[in-house]
Amino acid sequence: MKIQSCNIKTDNYPNKSLHKYLEQFNLNSESELFQTEVAKKTVAEKLLISNCIVSVFINEFWTAQQRQSNSIHEISYRACFKAQLPRFFIDLLTDEEDLVYDPFSGRGTTIIEAALMNRNVISNDINPLSKILTEPRLNIPSINDVKKRLESINFYSNLKAEIDISMFYHPNTESEIVSLKKYLCERKISGKEDFIDRWIRMVATNRLTGHSKNFFSIYTLPPNQAISPERQKKLNIQSGQQAEYKNIKDIILIKSRNLLKDIDQQKIKDLSKIAKEGIFLSKDARKSKDIKDETVNLIVTSPPFLDVIQYADDNWLRCWFNDIDINDMKEKITVLKKLEDWTSFMRETFKEFYRIVKTGGWVAFEVGEVKNGKIKLDEVVVPIGIDAGFSCEGVMINSQIFSKTSNCWGVSNNTKGTNTNRIVIFKKG
Ligand SMILES: C[S@@+](CC[C@H](N)C(=O)[O-])C[C@H]1O[C@@H](n2cnc3c(N)ncnc32)[C@H](O)[C@@H]1O
Known part of the structure; x- marks a missing residue:
């Protein structure tokens, strides 16, 4: 397996405090940036946030060259983070066999990376697609099992979906997708669904639409964002495209091989082994009573x-394929308009975090800048975590383009082709 080089010198830690570690963090010499004048040393500032003095650390803590993570991560999902982010914290703050939890797990980036690093895992996301994408x-x-299973499935040539999806698929492709959907549904209902079926479901879900x-599908938006049938019809007319036949068995095998390149x-x-011990939940993050x-x-x-x-909405086709009620999902998934x-x-969520985190344990909470940086959720989260009982150990800004002169609040988040993450770090006890 390809394990990418990691620029965390864990032996520096825990003898030093996290502050010292981040302050004195140096890029390793493999980093492209290391060869330049920029960003070799952390910029550390102190800020007053809601009456608390908080340390802010800016550096390229994980580097552009490490963008290539394990192939098993290559499943798309809206607003997912790169595997290097959880890797940094897992490596720095846990040991093998420790328990790592992601309450908003999405495609499962934290969980998969933690399992690759031999940590135990609990995954949760109220979107049922998260478990479908992660557990398999x-x-x-x-690959042989997948191939044999695909060969055993009846792919009919005359089936139509109960909804109109003809703007995305050639009729024969549509028939194959409906055949697979029917097969997976029957296996599930009869209690015969196994890990091979679940793998095929995960890959097919990821291959439904893309560019x-x-x-x-025909050419459309990237796979984590299925557009509406009406918009797709317009796109087809504008670009004069017509759906070609795609053999879905072949595509599932190609993607399976790609996912397993590094495994x-x-x-x-x-x-x-990790999966056997693992817990995969589809609950509201505020109600994690399954976690002790x-x-x-x-x-x-x-x-x-x-x-x-x-x-x-982004996942309407994925929901259809997996027989998930989109209206039910809309009701459950938290979409909040007001700060x-x-x-x-978040107050309720952090109360739950405080209950389940061990004394001496950590929370690394990644937030974006909203409304072009007018709202800084990291500033909002600091007092929430402190009120829940945690201490705030700092805000880390991982930026791949910052210069030493930039003020930490001026660093833009994903607006100018940059890749900046802001992570608030809390500790219990
Ligand atoms: C920013 S995404 C997380 C992406 C993830 N880090 C990844 O790499 O894929 C936020 C997630 O929160 C989930 N979510 C929204 N409301 C939730 C709730 N009340 N409880 C649990 N999960 C929720 C969404 O379904 C979404 O997957």
């Missing part, structure tokens, strides 16, 4: 931001 990547079948030839037999065994008090060593997460993403509502949601 810890219970991995062989390159290895998707089932060997030993890793498959290790991951399945004081058991979690580290939470690494990014919450729903303020009214930015409509997860249910007061976001704040009270």
